[in-house]
Amino acid sequence: MATLATRPSTMKAAQWGSSVGGIERNIQVVDVPLPLAPDATRLPAESTLVRVAYSSLNPVDYKFPELPFIGGRINHILGSDFAGTVVSTTLPDISPGQRVFGMTKIPAFGALAEYAMVHGSQGIAPVPDGVPLRDVAALGVAGLLAYQAIVPFVREGDKVFVNGGSGGIGHYAVQIAKILGCSVTATCSGPNLDLVKSLGADDVIDYRNTDVVAYLQSQGTQYTVLFDTVSTPAIYWSAHHYLKPSGSYNCIPGDTNFATVYSMAAMFLLPVCLGGGQRKPKFIARRLDAAHYAELATWVKEGRLKTAVEHEYELDAAAEAFARLKSGRTRGKLLIRVAEE
Template identity: 50%
Template sequence: MSTVSLPSTMRAAQWSKISGGLESSLKPTTAAKFPKGAQPLGATSTLVKVAYAAINPVDYKLAELPVVNRFLFGRTATPGLDFAGTVVSTNLAHLKPGQRVFGQAKTGSLAEYAVVEKGSIAPLPDNVSFRDAATIGVAGLTAYQCIAPYVKPGAKVLVNGGSGGVGTFVIQAAKAAGASTVTAICSGPNAELCKSLGADEVIDYRAENPVAALKRSGRQYDHVVDTVFHSADMYWNCHHYLKPHGIYVSIAGNISPRGMWDLVSVSLWPKWLGGGQRKFFQLMEKPNPRDYELVAQWMSEGKIKPVVEEEFALEDAGKAFARLKTGRTRGKLVVRVAGE
């Protein structure tokens, strides 16, 4: 087992119970205990000094579930999955101390140090910054896994929620995979952003109903990625604009009775009983070192670039979550833990 001399405490943003939401409960500390499993380090683990972290909706949605609050009552927890930083100690043969890496942490990434398992870490190319790499963990990987297995050169792709954390990556990943046409659905103020990332067309959902606009266009898409899924209406109507062989991939959903019903109904309602006429797939990203390396390669080659709306200091992590919860972020929010 690998051991290394560590300071007695570390900096982190932590919470013990939710009162007013994670944005209000998250507090900075310079006296946080090291994450469980940091020393001795497990046989498949790596200890990383975190330079940057990025936050995702899953970070607060899970933390704010009542069952999680009851389990953690009286204890402290550090949120965050996405990280980029430097190897401190590792038991993985392909990594070494001092190496630049990124991925998803096993322990909270909004901390000076984090433990990462072997399936969730990858080397970082020298020409990709820690700040950019921190955005790949969940959003970049999700976009890649929404696109790479399905999109062939010449395909036409529709992206709902093109200006969000995942959507900005999906547009670029589709183009990197050879899509001939990418249509993005977003608000009017974000139209130019989506076009700058490679979208050929934009539908402003504030100006017109996207389903009506898609029906009117007569265009047939090979693939649909829904990063929003506020309702099932777009899926129920997708046979008007998604080719028979196409797949409607969703990555989102509301944690509410209505949201759960929408997901269950579109997944299980048979076609012959009036259900959806196209295949529906609810994608849950799965950390995969090879996929991480391919996304990082695209980033290194300039085929994709992260859209970072704002950078926050670790002490302001609560403010970052407050902004994320508005649902109006353009691209990603990153948190500077130690910096480059």
């Protein structure tokens, strides 16, 4: 294992220098300096240098760089999910040689590289003994978001609706709700019905062949949580028909186009008297929490939480992986193998 004294001074990393024409057209895998200067003998306070074995892609990994006021202005290493081995750390509860996973802070990113610097104590957690790094590599962003959108809002026996049950976040949300003893209804496209059923969903709606809002209205079920992972405003505007008055409509950042931004703003700002929704929406912004990561990892070790991996890419194929992610049709997660475990 590399140490601060023996590690190389450069590493392979996937970085972008422009988002013109799409970030996937501007990714290069090149040799860059390690995130710690070659002659450094100490790490910054509350930081950990990790040799990365696996990373996983998330929409935020391209949406942030492609923002109009960001894109093309800086070279930056992509990616935030990581799973790997600690080289050195200043954290009291993490040790060199320990296997860890989590996410780097955004917009720092930096995980699509052979080494990543992780700042803070809440974005990193130990991997349980016997669990392969590959099995926890995608929990950093998607697993944490799903956890925080479901766990605080439900009790055993509650009913949960997940819009986008086969996606990176949604497929975790279905499993987490089932782990907690909830009944789950989820949407997906026809080819993914079997996957979502295998995750434990009690009822699966093919949104290509079924009007989801009409189905929910006719079903007569009163849900405790509506978790919208794909930004479908129509589900919110009719939520008073199928979401308990005390229930929660939980959503996450969607597309950055004008129509989506306008709809999201209307959800949160338009009062009921002016035609606003009759249920209060909640925006789920991930909050780094090592305790949440620890529980997710425990469920993985117990075999109760699994990552559906559509495809595993090598680091050199990062541009291809981003192109697939941007299609919006991924089934579960896309992994990037950076190095051997």
